[in-house]
Amino acid sequence: MNVTPVFETPYERAGVITPGLPLLPHGTERHPVPGGGSRAVPVYAGDEISLLDREGLQFGELVFFKPDGTSDAAMLGAASHGRPDGVISVLANGSRSGAKVAKALDKAGFDLGKGQAIRVFTDGSHSGDMATFHAECDGLLIVAAPGGPMAPETQEPPTELILYIRRANPGEGKGGMAPPDPLADPLHDINIQPGNAISYEVKKGEYIQVLDVQGRECSDFQAFALRDLDKGIEREIDPTTTRTLMGLVYPSPGIFSKYWNVDQQPLVEIVQDTCGRHDTFGLACTARYYEELGYPGHVNCSDNINKDLAQYNVRPRAGWPAINFFFNTMLDETNAIGMDDPWSRPGDYVLLKALTDLVCVSTACPCDVDQANGWNPTDIQVRTYGASETFSRSVGYRKSAESELEQTKETGFHACFARHTRDFVEYNGYWLPNSFTNHGPVAEYWACREKAAIMDLSPLRKYEVTGPDAEELMQYCVTRNVKKLAVGQLVYTAICYDHGGMIDDGTLFRLGENNFRWVGGNDTSGLWIREQAVKLGLNAWVRSSTDQLHNVAVQGPKSRDILKDILWTAPDKPTVEELGMFRFTPARLHDFDGTSIVLGRAGYSGELGYEIFCHPKDAEEVFDTIWKAGEPHGLTPLGLAALDMVRIEAGLIFAGSEFDDQTDPFEAGIGFTVPLKSKNDDFIGRAALEERKAHPQRKMVGLEIEAGLVPSPGDCLRIGKAQVGEVTSALKSPILGKVIALARVDVTHAEHGTEIEVGQLDGQQKRLKAKVVPYPHFDPTKERVKGNYA
Numbered sequence: 001m002n003v004t005p006v007f008e009t010p011y012e013r014a015g016v017i018t019p020g021l022p023l024l025p026h027g028t029e030r031h032p033v034p035g036g037g038s039r040a041v042p043v044y045a046g047d048e049i050s051l052l053d054r055e056g057l058q059f060g061e062l063v064f065f066k067p068d069g070t071s072d073a074a075m076l077g078a079a080s081h082g083r084p085d086g087v088i089s090v091l092a093n094g095s096r097s098g099a100k101v102a103k104a105l106d107k108a109g110f111d112l113g114k115g116q117a118i119r120v121f122t123d124g125s126h127s128g129d130m131a132t133f134h135a136e137c138d139g140l141l142i143v144a145a146p147g148g149p150m151a152p153e154t155q156e157p158p159t160e161l162i163l164y165i166r167r168a169n170p171g172e173g174k175g176g177m178a179p180p181d182p183l184a185d186p187l188h189d190i191n192i193q194p195g196n197a198i199s200y201e202v203k204k205g206e207y208i209q210v211l212d213v214q215g216r217e218c219s220d221f222q223a224f225a226l227r228d229l230d231k232g233i234e235r236e237i238d239p240t241t242t243r244t245l246m247g248l249v250y251p252s253p254g255i256f257s258k259y260w261n262v263d264q265q266p267l268v269e270i271v272q273d274t275c276g277r278h279d280t281f282g283l284a285c286t287a288r289y290y291e292e293l294g295y296p297g298h299v300n301c302s303d304n305i306n307k308d309l310a311q312y313n314v315r316p317r318a319g320w321p322a323i324n325f326f327f328n329t330m331l332d333e334t335n336a337i338g339m340d341d342p343w344s345r346p347g348d349y350v351l352l353k354a355l356t357d358l359v360c361v362s363t364a365c366p367c368d369v370d371q372a373n374g375w376n377p378t379d380i381q382v383r384t385y386g387a388s389e390t391f392s393r394s395v396g397y398r399k400s401a402e403s404e405l406e407q408t409k410e411t412g413f414h415a416c417f418a419r420h421t422r423d424f425v426e427y428n429g430y431w432l433p434n435s436f437t438n439h440g441p442v443a444e445y446w447a448c449r450e451k452a453a454i455m456d457l458s459p460l461r462k463y464e465v466t467g468p469d470a471e472e473l474m475q476y477c478v479t480r481n482v483k484k485l486a487v488g489q490l491v492y493t494a495i496c497y498d499h500g501g502m503i504d505d506g507t508l509f510r511l512g513e514n515n516f517r518w519v520g521g522n523d524t525s526g527l528w529i530r531e532q533a534v535k536l537g538l539n540a541w542v543r544s545s546t547d548q549l550h551n552v553a554v555q556g557p558k559s560r561d562i563l564k565d566i567l568w569t570a571p572d573k574p575t576v577e578e579l580g581m582f583r584f585t586p587a588r589l590h591d592f593d594g595t596s597i598v599l600g601r602a603g604y605s606g607e608l609g610y611e612i613f614c615h616p617k618d619a620e621e622v623f624d625t626i627w628k629a630g631e632p633h634g635l636t637p638l639g640l641a642a643l644d645m646v647r648i649e650a651g652l653i654f655a656g657s658e659f660d661d662q663t664d665p666f667e668a669g670i671g672f673t674v675p676l677k678s679k680n681d682d683f684i685g686r687a688a689l690e691e692r693k694a695h696p697q698r699k700m701v702g703l704e705i706e707a708g709l710v711p712s713p714g715d716c717l718r719i720g721k722a723q724v725g726e727v728t729s730a731l732k733s734p735i736l737g738k739v740i741a742l743a744r745v746d747v748t749h750a751e752h753g754t755e756i757e758v759g760q761l762d763g764q765q766k767r768l769k770a771k772v773v774p775y776p777h778f779d780p781t782k783e784r785v786k787g788n789y790a
Contacts, residue, residue, distance in 0.1 A: 019401040027170025035158030037097035038144040040104040046168025056127040061086035063115040071115040076133040084117035086146035150548035153586040155464040157545040186383040194377030195366035197304035205387030211349035216374030218365040220284040220322035226357040235261040239281030272351035274396030277343035279324030286319040397429030399523035411458035412550040412619025430459040447636035452556035463526035465516040467540035481679040496685035501661040555609030558633040606650025651776030669700030699750040702775025705739035
């Protein structure tokens with residue numbers, strides 16, 4: 001075992017860095033192995049095989065089969081560790097990756113039970129550790145990252161390994177990426193080279209995948225109802241109709257996902273989109289566009305579409321309106337349309353479903369004179385799939401610009417909430433309910449204020465921080481004084497950059513002397529903490545447990561009454577009724593032998609409330625138990641729209657609204673999380689925060705709006721003609737009966753009672769009268785959170 005570094009590097013040329021296009025050495029492949037999952041990859045004599053433990057403490061197991069079906073660890077220069085129980089357990093756990101490996105083994109006729117295991121990272125590996133082997137003959141390599149479900153009171157999540165293969169004979173030629181594997185067995189599998197257009201027919205219910213093979217390449221798409229074409233009627237996708245009916249610049253997976261023609265007939269709907277950034281319905285490139293740039297005769301997509309659709313007797317157009325997938329256009333404040341390099345990465349795609357029999361046309365854009373294709377036109381792959389295939393709705397999500405693509409996930413509680421609504425929206429890589437049928441945001445709001453509500457908060461990011469130096473690491477990374485945090489206590493805190501701007505806010509749980517759990521709003525904070533552990537050389541591990549811990553919150557005056565009779569805690573632990581504010585405890589459903597959970601007394605509503613963490617496999621049981629106990633108390637499901645209402649009233653901040661990386665905790669209204677006087681130790685951003693506190697520029701305030709209109713986040717605040725701040729969040733408060741807002745203003749105008757105006761229509765032509773007031777607007781003394789109701 002050795003540590004040959006094989007890492008991606010951002011593409012860079014002449015001072016332009018593109019982290020979204022990570023590069024590997026020529027001939028090197030990257031294959032992520034999910035925690036609790038596996039991969040099967042063919043290898044060839046002379047290939048170098050490297051396995052990276054990305055987060056640390058993740059055991060790995062490899063099995064190598066020769067072409068004759070025998071397994072021989074010596075062919076990788078390693079010793080056999082006996083039967084590959086780790087791989088066998090992973091293949092038996094029902095995971096998607098395990099099913100693919102099992103299929104590969106079955107196809108090859110290999111018997112895993114006769115395999116020889118090679119085990120790595122068995123002695124407490126750290127983040128970044130790597131094991132390297134060399135193949136002495138051709139064969140099939142199986143790699144697994146074994147691990148089972150993590151109990152919520154433990155801290156042993158299975159995490160990802162990365163398999164790198166450096167090919168001994170990578171091949172010659174132009175290079176570039178090959179198209180990824182199809183999503184299913186394709187009906188059509190068409191490669192379109194730049195400067196070409198190809199038409200194809202698709203039946204109702206079939207799927208169309210438009211795939212950017214190399215990244216940063218645009219593809220125009222247009223579709224006609226075949227039945228209309230047979231009658232000589234041309235009714236293609238119409239941008240104006242689509243925008244009007246969908247209320248979006250372009251549709252996306254979810255409820256508002258369809259593209260329509262002028263007869264208001266839906267032609268296709270978006271099922272999956274891994275890029276999320278496309279054209280705002282300009283024309284496909286035209287001859288005139290290139291002529292006016294000084295390139296007469298340049299090949300263009302509109303002429304290509306005309307040529308290929310001639311076989312269907314479609315009349316030619318000087319410029320074709322089209323969905324231009326991956327083309328990055330935008331409108332600026334002067335109403336000018338601009339463009340930049342596409343956001344698409346290698347392998348990004350959109351998946352559409354045909355809603356009637358169609359004639360479709362797709363292009364690979366030839367533009368090489370501007371940023372439309374990153375100055376380098378490449379190929380597009382089009383695949384179609386049968387109507388019998390099943391594809392879940394998803395939007396592409398990445399933890400960072402360099403990270404692997406992840407499809408939108410369903411939380412463990414998704415099926416439970418789906419009994420009550422179809423209105424789900426994508427949030428941080430998961431589908432979350434927005435509102436509920438037969439309730440609606442206002443009714444859900446009142447349930448939370450007067451009775452109880454249950455909401456899905458599973459997308460919160462969880463990271464297990466363990467090891468002898470865990471306290472030192474967290475003391476350095478968060479603004480709170482971690483040394484004062486007792487076991488069984490949780491604290492709300494901020495994480496900042498060196499300049500004082502916020503990375504995230506969240507809660508830190510102390511599970512033991514050297515055991516912490518960070519629960520934040522995004523992956524950036526967890527990745528940042530791990531980066532600091534490596535940078536400082538601390539003996540601490542930071543491992544993601546988001547997929548192992550899903551959670552619901554039960555909030556409202558009746559929340560304690562609902563939970564107290566269904567949760568059991570050990571004699572040395574507090575009961576539900578005894579659990580204090582900002583405390584947590586391991587618990588079980590019903591009794592000693594019940595399903596394991598962790599119960600925390602916290603929330604995001606301004607009400608008495610609790611959060612219940614469990615493994616996703618137990619989520620349905622947890623939900624049903626709470627629901628049954630809650631029905632007599634009027635328990636109601638609560639979605640994101642209502643959650644926004646209760647949190648604004650309670651003065652609780654939200655990323656991207658009240659704070660970002662340019663906003664410090666004082667400006668975000670959570671200066672109490674920065675105890676500069678009582679925390680003597682240094683922490684990230686301390687010097688900048690001391691300076692910012694001594695010389696404040698902006699302050700978070702409450703506003704009461706005189707008019708009945710609700711301002712939008714980002715609306716400017718003005719005194720006279722001068723802008724002095726901006727609205728961060730606003731609503732018409734049901735319980736207060738007036739429009740209120742959270743806002744950030746210059747300290748000169750932050751005094752209570754200051755009259756101020758919300759500017760609209762360029763900030764000058766329309767004004768909403770307002771005044772600065774204390775916040776939280778609702779229950780400022782937090783009596784309801786304490787459970788003290790009048």
